[in-house]
Amino acid sequence: MELSSPKESFTDLPEESCGSSRNGDGVPPLFIDHNAPRTDAVDLKRIEAAVRVILDAVGEDPDREGLLETPARVARMYAEMFAGLHSDPARHLSKVFTEEYDEIVLVRDISFCSMCEHHLLPFTGKAHIAYLPSGKVVGLSKLARVVEEVARRPQVQERMTQTIADMVEDRLSAKGVAVVCEATHSCMTMRGVRKPGSLCLTSAMRGAFRDDPKSRAEVLGLINREA
Numbered sequence: 001m002e003l004s005s006p007k008e009s010f011t012d013l014p015e016e017s018c019g020s021s022r023n024g025d026g027v028p029p030l031f032i033d034h035n036a037p038r039t040d041a042v043d044l045k046r047i048e049a050a051v052r053v054i055l056d057a058v059g060e061d062p063d064r065e066g067l068l069e070t071p072a073r074v075a076r077m078y079a080e081m082f083a084g085l086h087s088d089p090a091r092h093l094s095k096v097f098t099e100e101y102d103e104i105v106l107v108r109d110i111s112f113c114s115m116c117e118h119h120l121l122p123f124t125g126k127a128h129i130a131y132l133p134s135g136k137v138v139g140l141s142k143l144a145r146v147v148e149e150v151a152r153r154p155q156v157q158e159r160m161t162q163t164i165a166d167m168v169e170d171r172l173s174a175k176g177v178a179v180v181c182e183a184t185h186s187c188m189t190m191r192g193v194r195k196p197g198s199l200c201l202t203s204a205m206r207g208a209f210r211d212d213p214k215s216r217a218e219v220l221g222l223i224n225r226e227a
């Protein structure tokens with residue numbers, strides 16, 4: 001199964017295609033964040049038209065003053081929420097450095113906001129990423145960047161968790177990878193079954209964390225430890 005699921009190869013994207021290299025008015029930005037995913041690959045005009053249809057269909061007047069700018073706002077919002085479809089989050093893991101450290105590295109409580117692919121409603125929570133290095137480590141912020149960008153896709157939590165684990169395992173050649181995500185799904189809290197407070201936990205274990213019960217228990221103990 002293709003877990004990272006970009007629709008094309010992004011390795012050949014020109015550098016300037018990453019980040020908000022221009023805004024809607026064609027005015028150059030103050031700076032270019034080369035770490036940011038693309039937000040310019042989304043068809044804003046088609047989203048705007050669709051939002052007008054939705055407003056009309058629910059019985060609203062898309063031409064009343066308060067809603068005039070709403071289709072454009074929603075289009076920009078989707079471009080932001082789905083920017084991860086147009087980038088390869090694993091690129092953040094390309095700058096690794098050598099360090100003789102072979103114990104657990106864990107970054108906990110990385111907040112994220114993703115979109116459930118069934119209802120296009122947000123699921124929000126925290127991701128915890130641990131790995132056992134094999135001579136190579138990566139900047140800690142890069143793990144958070146991977147979470148931030150993988151989250152910006154329509155998906156289920158299970159796939160998001162596995163995608164992150166596979167990227168870390170692959171790029172760092174880690175001896176073990178553990179990813180745990182915990183999230184609240186709006187589609188379960190604000191509609192449908194309406195269960196506020198319910199939490200979904202998913203994990204993806206690779207290498208030693210999957211095969212060795214002691215390593216698995218150690219990393220889960222660190223993830224669950226009181227801060």
Ligand SMILES: Nc1nc2c(ncn2[C@@H]2O[C@H](COP(=O)(O)OP(=O)(O)OP(=O)(O)O)[C@@H](O)[C@H]2O)c(=O)[nH]1
Pocket residue numbers: 116117118155156157158185187188192193
């Ligand atoms: N496994 C999994 N399910 C999810 C996730 N996000 C949303 N869902 C579920 O997707 C399911 C979609 O079920 P359907 O029966 O097709 O849609 P529905 O009639 O809107 O379902 P209800 O939410 O029960 O009202 C629901 O049970 C959601 O809770 C996720 O990340 N992982």
Ligand SMILES: [Zn+2]
Pocket residue numbers: 116117118119120121185187188
């Ligand atoms: Zn849902």
